[in-house]
Amino acid sequence: MPRLSLALRRVCVLALLMLGLSALPAHAVLIGKASISGQVVDSEGLPLAGVRVRVQGPLPLIFPRQVETGAGGFYRIDGVSPEQKLQLSFSKSGYALGHGSVSLQRQKPLQFDKLLLVRMQPRTLNKMLAKAGAVQTLIPQTGGTLQEQGFKVHFPPNSLTVSGSQPVDLVISPIDVSTEEVQAAPGDFSARTLAGQNVLLESFSMADFSLSQNGRKVNLKAGSQAQIELLLPRSTPLSPGDQTPMWHFDTVRGLWIEEGVGQVAASTVLPDRLAVFASVAHFSWWNSDQPIATTEVSGRVVDGNGQALAGASILSSGIDYAGTSAAQSDAQGNFCIKVKSSALSSLRASLFVDSLSASSPALAVQSGAAGQSCAAGSAVAAGDLVISTGVACIQGDVRDEQGAPVVGLEVTSSAGTTAVTAADGSFQLKAPENASVKVRALGYPTQLVNTQAAGDACASVALRKPSGGGGTTCVSGMVYQCSPSNPVVEVSMVAWRNSDETLFGMSAPSDAAGRYCIDGLPANELLEIKPNHGYSMDSQEIDSGAGGGTCAAQNCTVAPPQDIWCY
Numbered sequence: 001m002p003r004l005s006l007a008l009r010r011v012c013v014l015a016l017l018m019l020g021l022s023a024l025p026a027h028a029v030l031i032g033k034a035s036i037s038g039q040v041v042d043s044e045g046l047p048l049a050g051v052r053v054r055v056q057g058p059l060p061l062i063f064p065r066q067v068e069t070g071a072g073g074f075y076r077i078d079g080v081s082p083e084q085k086l087q088l089s090f091s092k093s094g095y096a097l098g099h100g101s102v103s104l105q106r107q108k109p110l111q112f113d114k115l116l117l118v119r120m121q122p123r124t125l126n127k128m129l130a131k132a133g134a135v136q137t138l139i140p141q142t143g144g145t146l147q148e149q150g151f152k153v154h155f156p157p158n159s160l161t162v163s164g165s166q167p168v169d170l171v172i173s174p175i176d177v178s179t180e181e182v183q184a185a186p187g188d189f190s191a192r193t194l195a196g197q198n199v200l201l202e203s204f205s206m207a208d209f210s211l212s213q214n215g216r217k218v219n220l221k222a223g224s225q226a227q228i229e230l231l232l233p234r235s236t237p238l239s240p241g242d243q244t245p246m247w248h249f250d251t252v253r254g255l256w257i258e259e260g261v262g263q264v265a266a267s268t269v270l271p272d273r274l275a276v277f278a279s280v281a282h283f284s285w286w287n288s289d290q291p292i293a294t295t296e297v298s299g300r301v302v303d304g305n306g307q308a309l310a311g312a313s314i315l316s317s318g319i320d321y322a323g324t325s326a327a328q329s330d331a332q333g334n335f336c337i338k339v340k341s342s343a344l345s346s347l348r349a350s351l352f353v354d355s356l357s358a359s360s361p362a363l364a365v366q367s368g369a370a371g372q373s374c375a376a377g378s379a380v381a382a383g384d385l386v387i388s389t390g391v392a393c394i395q396g397d398v399r400d401e402q403g404a405p406v407v408g409l410e411v412t413s414s415a416g417t418t419a420v421t422a423a424d425g426s427f428q429l430k431a432p433e434n435a436s437v438k439v440r441a442l443g444y445p446t447q448l449v450n451t452q453a454a455g456d457a458c459a460s461v462a463l464r465k466p467s468g469g470g471g472t473t474c475v476s477g478m479v480y481q482c483s484p485s486n487p488v489v490e491v492s493m494v495a496w497r498n499s500d501e502t503l504f505g506m507s508a509p510s511d512a513a514g515r516y517c518i519d520g521l522p523a524n525e526l527l528e529i530k531p532n533h534g535y536s537m538d539s540q541e542i543d544s545g546a547g548g549g550t551c552a553a554q555n556c557t558v559a560p561p562q563d564i565w566c567y
Contacts, residue, residue: 036102037076038125038313039350039357040069040090043181045414046440047073047357048129051092055080072357072416087254088125095129096173096208099186101254124313124328126350126357130175130184132210137167140213148172150231150269151207159224162213174207177322178233183315186249186285189323191256193245199291200338201256203322204244205230205276206287219282230276230288231267238264238274246278249285262288292323293370295341299382301329301349301360303389304434308333312351312387319344319364336374339367349385357416358432360385390433390454396461397425398441406441411463414438428458439463445526445543471547475529476517477559479510482566487514491564492532495521495544506532517556523547531564538564 040051053075054066069075080086090098102125133148143157151174160168175181182203189201207230211218220226232238242264247256262278269275276288301312312329316339327337329349339345344366350359365382372378394413398406398421405425412418415437419427431437433454440446444463451459475495479488490509493516496502504527507516521527521544530539545557 034080035076035078035122036080036086036088036125037074037122037352038127039073039352039416040075040098040127040129041073041414042095043128043130043179043184044438044440044446045128045180046412046438046446047071047414047416048092048095049073051075051090051095051129053077054089054091055086071412071418072355074352074355074357074416085254087251088127089251090127090129092129094132096132096171096175096184097186097210098127098129098184099249099251099254100125100127101187101190122311124311124350124352126313126315128181128183130173130181132208133172133174136170136172138170139165140168141165146170146172147229147269148207149174150229150267150273150275152229152269152275153209154227156224156226159220159226160211161218161221166213168211168213168218171210172207173210174205174231176233177203177206178235180317182322183317183324185287185324186251187254187256188326189256189289190254191247191289191291192253192258193291194258197291200294200325200340201247201287201289201323202292202318202340204236204238204288204290205232206285206289208285209283211283220280225279225281226283227277227279228286229268230262230278230286231270232264232274232276232288234273236274238276240265240274244276244288244290246276246280247287247289248280248282249287251284256287256289292321292343293341294338295367295370295372296336296374296379297339297345297347297365297367297382298334298336298374298379299347299363299385300333301335301351301385301387302333303387306384309349309351309387309389312349312385314347314349314385316345316347319346336379339365341367341370341372343367347382347385349387351387351389353387353389353432354391354430355416356391356430356432357414358387358389358435360387361436388432388434392431392433392435392451392454392456393428393458394431394437394439394449394451394461395426395428395458396439396463397421397427398444398463399425401465409441411439411441413440431459446541448540471523472520473523473544473547473549474517474519474551474556475521475527475542475544475559476515476551476554476556477529478514478561479516479531479564480514480561481564484561487512488564489514492516493518493529494532495527495529497525497527517551519551529559529562538562 040048049071051069088100102123136146140160140162143155145154191201244262246260246262262276267273267275301309310331314327316325327335329335346362348362368380409421411427415431417429421427431451449461493507495504505518507518510516525544528539549556
């Protein structure tokens with residue numbers, strides 16, 4: 001490619017400066033280039049390799065950049081030209097397309113004579129991807145109705161922008177907004193109302209609707225409409241007859257845009273559940289939400305010695321509402337983040353340490369009244385989010401159903417480290433110290449491991465497949481709040497399967513020692529145990545074990561002691 005002439009290069013530089021000046025206060029100039037990095041994980045929080053990450057800004061002279069995540073789910077894009085806000089997309093076969101936004105501008109520009117020099121700085125953007133639904137086919141000339149996990153869409157005949165009579169592929173990818181999967185939602189729940197107001201949303205239900213013909217995207221014809229049905233979680237606060245605003249995701253601006261109204265009624269797929277029904281004129285991500293009153297919460301990110309950690313990514317997830325927001329810590333470790341006012345939110349900070357993804361324990365914060373702000377000094381102080389920066393290790397082995405070692409199997413941790421099992425089935429992984437880390441191998445239940453301090457012995461884990469067999473069994477355990485010496489009394493525990501919301505059993509209220517027992521559970525089933533009406537952070541995953549156990553005989557599979565409601 002021939003080099004640009006000096007005159008043309010000067011024109012390009014001038015054009016960039018003018019475009020930068022037009023988006024910033026008078027006499028402000030963007031200088032330098034920046035990098036964007038992060039980790040992409042699945043809905044279990046485990047890293048995803050081979051995700052294509054693509055970034056593109058609105059300036060016509062900015063060329064698109066893309067990379068793929070490595071084995072630990074990490075990516076990094078360097079040399080990003082000056083932009084205030086960039087949109088990123090995250091794509092991988094078998095997963096719904098993800099979207100995120102990142103701002104590269106310093107909050108406080110440097111004053112230099114009459115110019116404001118706005119220096120770019122590195123940014124972190126982590127992303128969760130939800131699994132895509134099954135590929136279904138539709139004959140566009142006849143239309144029809146298709147559904148996925150209780151989410152449904154009906155197309156009138158000849159309503160799609162297609163050529164010829166070939167079938168159209170449809171993929172409906174729902175997100176369970178009542179769980180941590182809400183983090184897989186595109187964007188950060190920033191939205192624009194019909195009146196042009198910028199708001200933050202609380203989600204009731206959402207799904208991505210993707211249509212293609214021979215690999216090319218199709219949509220509804222101008223003037224055509226389709227009817228969608230969004231299944232509501234069992235815990236929804238909505239009632240039959242309620243109306244909710246509908247929103248679609250604008251991938252160019254990174255915002256949810258209000259468009260239309262949905263009506264709440266009984267689901268046509270699961271009659272014991274509710275759904276939102278709406279007519280739509282195009283397809284993308286669709287969301288049934290309501291704007292929320294917001295406030296700000298402040299805090300600080302530090303290491304185990306209390307030293308400030310700059311550049312940490314802070315994520316807020318609603319506990320008593322479904323929504324997320326994000327922020328980053330400054331050079332002093334301070335952060336300010338928008339949340340729903342007078343609500344309970346869970347804050348977590350993450351940072352890359354020695355090629356590891358390290359996170360703070362979740363911190364539950366009760367926010368204050370609407371309008372409180374960090375700038376005015378009225379924001380609720382969340383306290384410190386502590387990220388242990390030392391490096392520890394996890395060791396273990398993998399064995400099959402017969403107890404034989406499994407050789408050459410890749411083992412992955414949520415910290416982004418991987419290992420391959422040796423001849424005796426053993427493996428060893430690096431991990432952050434004093435952290436809860438998930439460990440997984442293909443075909444084996446995910447295990448949660450608590451690491452030791454840096455320099456101590458490796459934490460141990462055994463990856464085993466269920467032994468097989470049928471029948472019923474039971475699970476017993478003990479629940480406590482914050483400390484094992486503080487048992488939780490009179491709480492019923494439930495066993496369920498999160499993937500399809502199947503409830504298998506519920507215990508009697510826990511006794512004075514926090515003990516419980518759940519009878520009549522399927523044997524050799526991977527279950528989640530959590531308090532009835534509890535939050536997803538209070539659950540643990542356990543294999544129910546071989547059949548035959550009963551609470552009366554006291555021969556149940558014993559679950560590890562479980563910390564609940566420690567906020």
